[in-house]
Amino acid sequence: MTPLAKILLVCTFAAFPFVSAQAERIKDIVTIDGVRTNQLLGFGVVVGLDNTGDTSAITGQGLNNLMTNLGLSPGAVFTSKNTASVMVTASLPAFIRPGENIDVTVSALGGSKSLRGGTLLMTPLKGADGQIYAMAQGSLLVGGAGASSGGSSTVVNHLSAGRIPDGATVERAVAMHIGKGDFVILELKEADFTTASRVAEAIEHGLGHGLAMPLDARVVQVRAPVDPGQRVEFIAQLENLSLNPGIRTPKVIINARTGSVVMNQLVNVDKCAIAHGNLSVTISSDPQVSQPNANSGGQTAVTPKADVQVKSDKGELMSVPATASLNEVVKALNALGATPQDLLSILQAMKAAGALKADLEII
Numbered sequence: 001m002t003p004l005a006k007i008l009l010v011c012t013f014a015a016f017p018f019v020s021a022q023a024e025r026i027k028d029i030v031t032i033d034g035v036r037t038n039q040l041l042g043f044g045v046v047v048g049l050d051n052t053g054d055t056s057a058i059t060g061q062g063l064n065n066l067m068t069n070l071g072l073s074p075g076a077v078f079t080s081k082n083t084a085s086v087m088v089t090a091s092l093p094a095f096i097r098p099g100e101n102i103d104v105t106v107s108a109l110g111g112s113k114s115l116r117g118g119t120l121l122m123t124p125l126k127g128a129d130g131q132i133y134a135m136a137q138g139s140l141l142v143g144g145a146g147a148s149s150g151g152s153s154t155v156v157n158h159l160s161a162g163r164i165p166d167g168a169t170v171e172r173a174v175a176m177h178i179g180k181g182d183f184v185i186l187e188l189k190e191a192d193f194t195t196a197s198r199v200a201e202a203i204e205h206g207l208g209h210g211l212a213m214p215l216d217a218r219v220v221q222v223r224a225p226v227d228p229g230q231r232v233e234f235i236a237q238l239e240n241l242s243l244n245p246g247i248r249t250p251k252v253i254i255n256a257r258t259g260s261v262v263m264n265q266l267v268n269v270d271k272c273a274i275a276h277g278n279l280s281v282t283i284s285s286d287p288q289v290s291q292p293n294a295n296s297g298g299q300t301a302v303t304p305k306a307d308v309q310v311k312s313d314k315g316e317l318m319s320v321p322a323t324a325s326l327n328e329v330v331k332a333l334n335a336l337g338a339t340p341q342d343l344l345s346i347l348q349a350m351k352a353a354g355a356l357k358a359d360l361e362i363i
Contacts, residue, residue, distance in 0.1 A: 026186070026199060027239035030220070033185035034177045038092040040133055040168075044123030046084045046106065046115055046140065052159075053084040053118075054110030066121065084112035088123050088136050090168055097173055101166035104136045114159035116142040125168060136168035178231060184224040184238075191218040194246035202243035207234070250358035252347060259340035261347065263358065269332065271322040272355040274346065 045062045046053070053059070060079045067078065090104040106120055118140050125134040142162035178184060188195055196214040203212035203222060212222045222238065225231050250266035290301045321332065350356040 023242045023244050025239065026202065026241050026243065029190075029195065029245055030186040030188050030199065032178065032235070033180075033187055035094045036176075037094060038127055038133070038174055040090045040092055040125035040127055042088045042123045042125040042136065043109075044086050044088045044106070044136065045121050046086050046112075046118035047082060047121060048117060048119045049082045049084060049112070049115065050117055051081045052112060052114040052116070053081045054108075054112045055079040055081060056085060056110035059083055059085040059110050084115060084118065085109040086112075086115070086120070088120065088125060088168075090125055090134060090136070092127070092133055092170070092174060094174075094176055096170055098170050100170050102134060102168050102170060104164050104167040106140055106162050106164065108160040112160060114142070115140050115162050116159055118162075120164060120167070127174075131172060133172045133174070134168040134170050136164065138164040138167040140164055178235070182223055182226060184222045184231070184235065186220040186222060188218045188220070190248075191216075192246060193217045196220055198243050198246060202241045203238060206241045207238060252356070252358045252360050254344055254347065254360065254362045256344060256362055259344065261340060261343050267356075267358040269322065269350065269357065270355045272350065272353065274350075 043062065045059065045066060062085050063078045063080075063083060067073075085108075086106045087109050088104050088106050090102050092102065096102070104120075104125070106115065108115055120137055120140060123136045124132045125136055127133050140162035141164065142159055186199065188199070193214075196217055196219070199220050200212040200214045203220075204210070210223070212220055214220045224234050248264070248266055250264060250268070252261065252263040252267060254261055292299065321328075347356060347360065351358075351360045
């Protein structure tokens, strides 16, 4: 069955003012240059599985290397259904010190059916520079369950990945430089000239004249004390300054894979008329067997009999009123009776016709 959405849009236009943004703290809309997390990655082996592991070559090689490091000589490549090769990932937060713990995520690499009940053996986690920054080990927490017998199986949630809370110990710290020389650089999470200008104005008004200067739509340069203690206190005061960041961009996010549609509170629509229906085509084949009479010299033949059905759902033309609030937009779209998958096509058509006053982003 191939569903085809049929959409008819007849739109008229009206202008509505955007909703003004509320006051926010500077720390909620900016990041500080040099203060960041770092991604870590490692290859490891999970043991103790209940015959749900994999016997791939990479798992055997990993086990052999591990046993060799422990002073054992397995000889031939060792494999076991109680083990699985995995990739281990983690994020190294800013300013974390050696000896502290971080969470890790463990994901199956081979053909393992489940990591439930497994234990990750000591795994070094490396950064982009190839240096080891943490060591991971521990029992996996898998948020799912599964059972199988006689060719039938039941699986609840995802069993091929799990987490180990505080499963890695930091071995190396990453140097963080807060600012460059006399300045601290603030980077807006969303580039906007108005917001950058207002951030600089808020700092000038709250901390002193001549301290802040916007360099572009994303970067604001702030003069800060050189002494580390005074600089930390200065940044703490700066982060808690409040401002009106200006008008945010109305946006609709569409996930085409799952049918999810998310929109922010600034989305509004102009008055339009929408007719929506579904066209489905069903093709079925029923093989017909032709059996010849005895002693006729004929051969048995199979003749396919195809049945093609085309069904078109009735779609009435409905008027969608002009709206300036998210609640009214939701009510208008719900009135159409469309499924989330149908909304993907409807919103794209509304955007093309100019009736949807928002940026449409498809992920």
